Each structure stands twice: as structure tokens, then as C-alpha cells.
Amino acid sequence: MEPQFSEAEQARIEDICRRYPTRQSAVMAVLWLAQEKFGALSPPVLRLVAETLGIPTSHVEGVATFYTMYLTERKGKYLLELCTCFTCGECGGREMWDYLMQKLQLNDEGVSPDGLFWLREAECLGACDTPPVLQIEGRRMVFNLTPEKADQVIDMLRRGELPPFESVPVRNSSPQ
Numbered sequence: 001m002e003p004q005f006s007e008a009e010q011a012r013i014e015d016i017c018r019r020y021p022t023r024q025s026a027v028m029a030v031l032w033l034a035q036e037k038f039g040a041l042s043p044p045v046l047r048l049v050a051e052t053l054g055i056p057t058s059h060v061e062g063v064a065t066f067y068t069m070y071l072t073e074r075k076g077k078y079l080l081e082l083c084t085c086f087t088c089g090e091c092g093g094r095e096m097w098d099y100l101m102q103k104l105q106l107n108d109e110g111v112s113p114d115g116l117f118w119l120r121e122a123e124c125l126g127a128c129d130t131p132p133v134l135q136i137e138g139r140r141m142v143f144n145l146t147p148e149k150a151d152q153v154i155d156m157l158r159r160g161e162l163p164p165f166e167s168v169p170v171r172n173s174s175p176q
């Protein structure tokens with residue numbers, strides 16, 4: 001069956017479109033909505049987004065394949081992205097990569113035997129002062145990742161719960 005948006009989702013999309021000068025400008029927000037609903041942006045989902053916005057499928061596909069936040073295929077139920085860029089890599093990211101690979105028994109594609117977890121490396125996630133950083137499903141961040149924190153996150157995901165977004169303490173740089 002071809003993917004479809006519900007009436008409520010269509011209304012939400014129209015709301016989103018009203019915030020942009022053209023329907024084409026809303027493509028990123030609508031792709032994100034589609035990914036949250038369908039899990040990944042398969043060719044039929046890309047066509048649905050294109051038809052809904054009235055723009056060419058090639059344009060939608062170009063956006064979806066350019067940004068790493070969009071998944072054109074999903075290899076595991078929960079996507080874990082571990083930053084291994086310079087700061088995170090040097091401050092425990094490499095060790096955490098090995099820890100997660102072993103703990104979750106991930107294969108060469110980073111997928112666990114039960115298909116629940118899919119680990120991949122991320123480029124800098126913009127939180128270099130709290131390394132290493134783990135991003136979950138593109139919307140939850142875990143800072144200063146340790147094996148203990150990783151164990152907690154994995155337990156939560158196994159229970160079907162997304163961990164909370166951790167807030168980073170903002171240092172007070174003004175003179176005391």
C-alpha cells in the first residue's frame with residue numbers, strides 16, 4: 001500500500017507551509033515529519049512528500065540525500081550516532097565506539113542481532129565541550145558519554161523509552 005498522510009498530518013503540513021514563502025521552502029520540515037511517521041524516507045515516501053508539496057521528486061530526493069539527519073533507509077529501530085570527530089574521538093569517543101560495538105554485538109554495518117540498535121559515526125554534533133557525545137534518533141543528545149550512561153540509555157531504549165534530552169550546564173563567564 002502506498003504511504004499516505006492522515007488528515008491531521010495534512011493539516012499540520014499546511015500549517016508548516018504557511019510559515020514559508022513557498023511550499024518548496026517547507027521541504028525540510030515536511031521530510032522530518034515524514035521520517036518520524038514512516039521511520040525512513042523510502043522512494044514512495046519521497047514521492048508522497050513531493051506530491052504533497054507540489055514540487056519535483058528529484059528536488060525532495062536531493063534534500064533527503066544531502067543531509068545526514070534524513071534516512072533513506074533504516075537499518076535498526078534506534079539510530080545511535082556517536083561523534084568521533086577530533087574532540088570527541090580524543091576524549092573517549094573511540095573507546096565508547098569499541099564499548100558499544102562489543103556491548104551490542106554490532107555487525108559490520110553497526111546493527112545489533114535483534115535489529116534494535118544501529119550505530120554509526122557522526123560528524124561534530126556541536127557540543128565539543130562535553131565529549132564524547134551520543135545522539136539518539138536525531139533528537140536526543142547524551143553528553144559526556146560513559147559506559148555507565150550508555151548502559152542506562154540502552155536499557156531505556158530496550159524498554160521502548162527515548163532518554164531525555166540532556167541539558168548542558170552553561171558556565172557563567174561573567175566576573176564574580
Ligand code: FES
Nearest residue numbers: 083088125127128
Ligand atoms: S567533536 Fe564531538 S561534538 Fe564536536
